[in-house]
Amino acid sequence: MDFLSGNVNIDAGSQHLCESVFVRLCQIVGTSVQVAIRRETADIREMVRRRVADNDDVIEMESGSIREGFRLKGSDIDYMNWPNNHRVIWDMSQSEHYYTENKTLILSESSESPPGFTLLELLTPPTKRKVQSACVLMNDRLYISSSLYKQRSQTHLFPGSITHGPCESGELPGGLEYDIADSFACDFWPLSASYWINRCHFWPDRQVVNEIVRNGCHFVPIGHPLGFHEHEEWRISFSLAEHKLVHSMNHCQFLTYGLLKIFLKEVIDKQSDETNKLLCSYHMKTVIFWVIQHNAVPLWSPQNLLASFWVCFKLLLKWVYEGVCPNFFIPENNLFLSKVHGSAQKKMFLELHGLYEKGLACLLQSPSIKSYITNVLYNPRLSICTNEDRMISECDHDKELFNEIYGNTSHFPKNLDHCIKYLHTIELMMGEPLTQYQVIMLQKTTAIILQSTAFTLHNMYTNTGLNKQMYIADRMSCHMLKLAAKFGCISDMMYIAMFYCKTFRFREALYITEMIKVKLAQPGLMYQKHVDPERYTEAVGGQSWSTKMREALAHDIGFNVHTCYINELRPEQQSASLLQIPLFVLLHFVEFLCYRHIDTTLAQTALEELQVLVHHDQGLYVPEIFRDISWEILGICQQMTGNFQAALYSYQQSLTQFQSNKIQNVTLMRIQDLHIT
Template identity: 75%
Template sequence: MDFSSRNVETGLQHLCESVFVRLCQIVGTSVQVAIRRETEDIREMEQRRVSENDDVIEMLSGSKRKGFSLEGSDMDLMYWLNDHRVIWDMCQSEYYYTENKTLILFESSESTPGITLLESLTPTTDRKVRSACVPMNDRLYISSSLYRQQTQTNLLPGSTEHGPCESGEVLGRIEYDIAQCFACDFWPPSASSWINRCHSWPEREIVDDIIRNGCHFVPIGHPQGLHEHEKWRISFSVAEYKLVHTMNHCQFLSYGLLKIFLKDVKDKLSEETNKLLCSYHMKTAVFWVIQQNVVPLWFPQHLLAGFWVCFKLLLKWVYEGICPNFFIPQNNLFLTKIHGSAQRSLFLQLQSITESLHQVLHY
């Protein structure tokens, strides 16, 4: 390595360390992030401890649940009926006392991976669930669109539907997303391949904990195929925040830098493309990069290298029009959203940004 190369490498290390310090000021130190997470863990644990069978369970999700405290971060809340449970097959009904639990059966035939119909198996006393039920093929299914309508809280004037959520703004500055969902105590069979992929990350203890906590179903279907307004989407929110909690602080800051970068990039994109990417795509890229061990050393001096690898993976996905869900890779997160002229335009705009970054970082 010649003298000029050493100077470049040293300069990059100093830049990375400076960015690391600045991100700690914006996102938080490892201690601050841990305190935020533990505070919410304790609150949630206390709530579950005193919950009755017929209570509605609340869970904070999204950026704040993961430990972020970024300006403009929204508040994501999930609610579900404690006495309703989704099962994957009838044999799982033996784990429940059906006198006080309403069982709902997952029905995935002819569905996009990660999307399903929910069949009401046992009578429910909940008026909103009953009102959302629709008959199909001599069975009773819970319509996702009707359930969204029935459970809309209208928390504040001006709240609107945003995907599976009711969205609005508190105090004119804090955005919120509320998802009314159903809980499932079992891990989805369609996500079993994820378990087999977990060789180096996360650790087996974390994998087992994630599997024990099951998943949720949020009320949104898929524009392709039949019964779009009746179908539901599997949500891995619990698994995702547990995965984020296993990241070291450099990985967490790289994820935070991608979120900040996305917000800045959106302002530079055209009207046709500035709503195509979201923070969920960024999180998905970080998960894949960590699990595939593309960046072997996640230290402060390699912070920008980690960010760069994640960004290039995102660029590759945009070029191919395929963003594989981390838990169910067959579920393309770009499907129906990033394709055609908008896809080409987004790729060219991101490629231009990539070239600018390349000049700055010398990678």
């Protein structure tokens, strides 16, 4: 039974329909400009992190749909971590590329494993304790057990996290799910995927192929359920290669991939409870990879969008009928082997075939797409503009850019040497060919590093008794913070205020907070994602992104936990792996700390404003994910004024919030210090 035969008849009306769906997908998935912003800002973050990483660091790489450029509702955040001082090799000859004094070598042994899976033999002594503790002896050789390593790697990053496949998974406030996989890196392309290189005739182009091969692969801790060594085996991960492939798609191909993901979630998964977990978005990705590479769609365009989707759907139907979904890199690895078989496979096929028989009308079952199809059917003369430049306003474009920049500038140098390494890396990158989005991203990154450097330098010379060095360090720190404010946005001025507060220049700090409040009160302000588009455009429309960032943008404040910004928050910084504080909470906090030394009445006013904000804000200025630290700061202020009952209530409220900042132990310590029975 050949489901790939036959063509979808695309007439003029159908082209109109395709254009309507194209517009809708640009709204849901993003225009090519929005997708480019998401990818290119993330590229800069990863380039900076990789270049400053020390040998004993853990490398973090974002993967999955977010990294690919999607921002679909329900998309999860995926991360892969691996120790920088461990490397997997495929044969012993590759060991000559490493200095084994500072690299632990691991040998892949796949002779007894199913395609796409392998055992990892430890060749040299590990430097990570969890690697050593995950080793098992087999045939007089030490192998790293995937199941044991996964157990040792569980950090329970947030409350309620569970093990899911090779990952630690959980959910953040707002329903955002995350997956974190601890892995090992390999700098070499696997021999079992070598045929893929020769298969790339039409797509991807040779430059992309060479880059993919040059970057190697990874190994994630999960074995094949039908393998001989399920608990010891590791799966070969092509995550890095996959996002390179997705990035090499044209926008119509990417939108078709997005439509497949939407179709899976809103149509296929709604057919029955028995089959709604059999297929996943990875299968959709595999489908479109094969369709593009086999040149099954001669022309990817807005007018051909639905025909492209239909070719992909027919291939998926064929795979379910045969019970075989070939991995794109290692086709012998059947992704359906342990899930899509038996009665479940038959039921899944019947459901998909029922959708197939309806033709493109099956898309009417998708709530996200339905109205855009019916609008065209009922209004065949409807004018549709597929010009992407007209789909997104200047304000929305800026909001996308600044939101991505904010989410990708979490860099936290550990010490002064690390700060200098960051600055040197940024200096070198400025001389490289960068896109316009990457330039502004690097500019904001520079501001973040200058702020960390300023406080790190100050803390090094505090209480040393070396007055001249303290004076020089102070001047340098002030200069760096003022420079960072010119590179950054309104909220970056808070670092100057915190520095003045920390160095007992309270009036200077209050002068800065007043300046910040004036800027935050302007009607064209863009705070996080909150903005009045008309007033924003009226205030800064047509100006450079640097000017817009400096004059109209504000966001919440991230603290580098390796250096102290506010003495009163030192315990929280020492406890947290990441400390994020809402801007308006921090503003009132700094005002309270400064006014305590100048005017107790105004200090009480600042405290009351903070209390109203924390008690009554509905998520506008105090996001749910940062409410733990917000209640904590309110409690600290109340405790400092001697109002211990109010402080106790605030600390208790902090404990009931989602612990995104992981400060609960410090909160409990502060409650004990109140001595209230």
